[in-house]
Amino acid sequence: MLAPLLTFGFVACNDTTPTDPMPDVERDIVDIVLESNDFNTLEAALVQADLVATLQGPGPFTVFAPNDAAFSAYLSDNNLEANDLLNSPALGDVLTYHVLSGAVTSGQLSAGAQGTVNGADLYLSEDPEGNWWINGNTRIIDADITASNGVIHVLDYVIVPPSQTIAEIAVDATEGDSPEFTQLVGALQRADLVGAVNDSEANYTVFAPTDAAFQALYDALGVNGYEDIPLETLTAVLTAHVVPSRAFSQDLRQGAELPTLNSDATLTVDLSALTVGGANLNADMLNILATNGVIHVINDVIVP
Structure with a gap:
């Protein structure tokens, strides 16, 4: 089951003004x-x-x-x-x-x-x-x-240490009551990339397209599924969804260019449009914490 997720909105904090307070010597x-x-x-x-x-x-x-x-x-x-x-x-x-x-x-x-x-x-x-x-x-x-x-x-919430890798979270989602990421997991398996996002020593940000996003891609390409996409092309597309560092939604900045595992592709952040690399961020499914990174769900497949 996916952990409780954060919407993309930013809210003012009550008091985070940098201070150097004197300690209360009476109370621990x-x-x-x-x-x-x-x-x-x-x-x-x-x-x-x-x-x-x-x-x-x-x-x-x-x-x-x-x-x-x-x-x-x-x-x-x-x-x-x-x-x-x-x-x-x-x-x-x-x-x-x-x-x-x-x-x-x-x-x-x-x-x-x-x-x-x-x-x-x-x-x-x-x-x-x-x-x-x-x-x-x-x-x-x-x-x-x-x-x-x-x-x-x-x-304003309870924090819990992550217990699963990015790959484990995605695979678990495919087996839920409302399966998701079935196409992403299948495509990663075909491109032999599951091991990369399962690496416990890695530190990734994965922009993960929904099943509906993959179906829209198949319709646009006139194919039945990821099996019909040339392996080299599929690999280039998938690696363009992975940033080799951990970035939460609050870390993103307008106009930033994010490098990816595809050396020919960078992702441009547009906070005003809530897009990364031209793909719409799913505001209800951001900041899914893993032991080796973070997942942000997107509603489109990024095609470099």
Whole structure:
């Protein structure tokens, strides 16, 4: 199942103005969570995962803290109850994925991979309006709540470390109740490119056409499917959909030229038209996080 996805819209953040606040010498991170009316679910989760003593330690820590509304949205999107989350064996891993070693204020945030206490990386992006996002689907809505042992930034959603490669996500989608990416996966198999997007050491951005997009291409070419497209042409088309770096929607900039695995093709970003390489971005299916990159769904096949 695809993870909850982010639409392409950008929204103003409540407070991400770079600051260098003085720490609250009286209250540690746990004290602030316990005293707030906005972190009831987080409080229960920290207790259940036996992380209270850890976050009362000297640190310092940076905690990206989902508020109660963030947990509610996450639970609703995943058809879960609070007890399902609290009793999950993965609870500790999810919570530690929200914690960095060291105190990082909003003015010290930098785009790109950040190692977490969990051991997995999270990915920070700054959108054109100056707002900060994590993994493309979670926004920092309040920043620089300082404590004696670190700093808290409030999130509007829960972040979860990825567990599948790009190829695994695509294959899983072909087997869902409403199958998608069947044509993309079949075309990748024919072009012997599945291994490339399954490489756990890689770091890709894949613009993934829907099945409907492939059907429109077949109709335009007068063919029955990807098997009827010359292999060299099919390979050139598919590699033009893969950028050899990780770029979330918030990282894209108007007029940017993105290199691809096809050395003869670059993709031009047009944010006003919501297109990349002339293909329409599917605003409901962006920023699908994988262990080796990110997927953005597009409604057209890019033909270099």
